Amino acid sequence: MGRVTERRRVIRVRDGAVSARPDTLVAEEPLEIRLNGRPLAVTMRTPGEDFALAAGFLVSEGVVAAGDEVQRIAYCAGATEDGTNTYNVVDVRLAPGVPVPDITLERNVYTTSSCGLCGKASLDAVRTTARFRLEDGPAVRVGTDVLAGLPDRLRAAQRVFERTGGLHAAALFSPEGELLDVQEDVGRHNAVDKVVGRALREGLLPLGRAVLLVSGRASFELAQKAVMAGIPVLAAVSAPSSLAVDLAAETGLTLVGFLRGNDMNVYAGAERLAGLS
Numbered sequence: 001m002g003r004v005t006e007r008r009r010v011i012r013v014r015d016g017a018v019s020a021r022p023d024t025l026v027a028e029e030p031l032e033i034r035l036n037g038r039p040l041a042v043t044m045r046t047p048g049e050d051f052a053l054a055a056g057f058l059v060s061e062g063v064v065a066a067g068d069e070v071q072r073i074a075y076c077a078g079a080t081e082d083g084t085n086t087y088n089v090v091d092v093r094l095a096p097g098v099p100v101p102d103i104t105l106e107r108n109v110y111t112t113s114s115c116g117l118c119g120k121a122s123l124d125a126v127r128t129t130a131r132f133r134l135e136d137g138p139a140v141r142v143g144t145d146v147l148a149g150l151p152d153r154l155r156a157a158q159r160v161f162e163r164t165g166g167l168h169a170a171a172l173f174s175p176e177g178e179l180l181d182v183q184e185d186v187g188r189h190n191a192v193d194k195v196v197g198r199a200l201r202e203g204l205l206p207l208g209r210a211v212l213l214v215s216g217r218a219s220f221e222l223a224q225k226a227v228m229a230g231i232p233v234l235a236a237v238s239a240p241s242s243l244a245v246d247l248a249a250e251t252g253l254t255l256v257g258f259l260r261g262n263d264m265n266v267y268a269g270a271e272r273l274a275g276l277s
Contacts, residue, residue: 004048026167028186033057034076034091036100046167046185047087049194050075053185054090056197059205060225062129063101064094067203071095123247132230134252137208140232142254144275146177148262150213151237157182158215169215170195172207172231180210188216189225196229206230213237218257220244227251233272235259240267 010023026046033041033054045053051073058064076089094100154171157179170191171182183194192214199207211233212226218236220243226234227247234248235256245267248255254269270276 026186032089045190050090052194052197053190054092055200056193059196059200060228065131067201069095069098126224132206134232140175140272141274142175154213171213173211189221192225218244223247
């Protein structure tokens with residue numbers, strides 16, 4: 001398995017003083033995701049929880065929505081001259097009877113650690129592929145006082161960030177503020193896929209009683225991933241995009257941005273939040 005962090009020599013300049021020392025950096029390596037043996041996507045990620053990442057990616061793409069729809073996830077031999085396994089290629093085998101999507105050149109895509117999948121940012125695509133309807137889930141109420149305390153809990157759980165300062169994080173909380181899971185990755189979309197994928201493999205989808213908190217901005221893609229996993233509340237410490245707000249309003253997702261202490265902006269789904277009046 002690849003390492004989560006790596007050491008590199010760095011020249012430090014502090015108040016005019018120059019010194020050389022090793023520095024801890026977050027690892028970034030490509031992961032190729034194959035579906036039934038055929039290449040589907042390549043993402044730049046932080047090694048670790050690769051099977052969960054692949055499973056969560058398939059949830060966001062509308063390929064699977066339950067753990068029993070995945071028969072097996074395994075590493076494939078890496079493409080090295082000496083045949084060494086790089087652990088950078090994962091193959092997902094669907095269970096018998098689960099439809100295999102048409103893997104065209106348009107779907108065989110490269111995703112970066114900064115923006116994730118591009119080109120599928122369509123409200124219609126989410127509407128037609130979502131397996132869970134947020135309005136059909138359990139009635140969930142989350143206090144604004146509970147939301148206010150979540151960023152500090154997330155930061156306290158970010159073990160690798162404390163050493164590198166270079167990772168995004170995604171966490172699932174209960175409506176009462178209990179931390180259910182947290183994952184870190186160089187890509188914010190990968191961190192979300194990891195928490196969703198772990199939930200899929202544990203048979204917990206849809207996540208109808210969960211709050212998803214992300215450490216950066218709330219892009220359309222992250223809102224899409226929340227909807228596809230049946231998560232009713234998405235909160236971010238930074239800004240949402242306009243398309244993320246549109247998607248939230250159309251699907252019934254509660255979307256909170258600029259969550260910093262007791263301050264927050266509620267862009268959609270305010271009916272799920274207690275303490276606004």
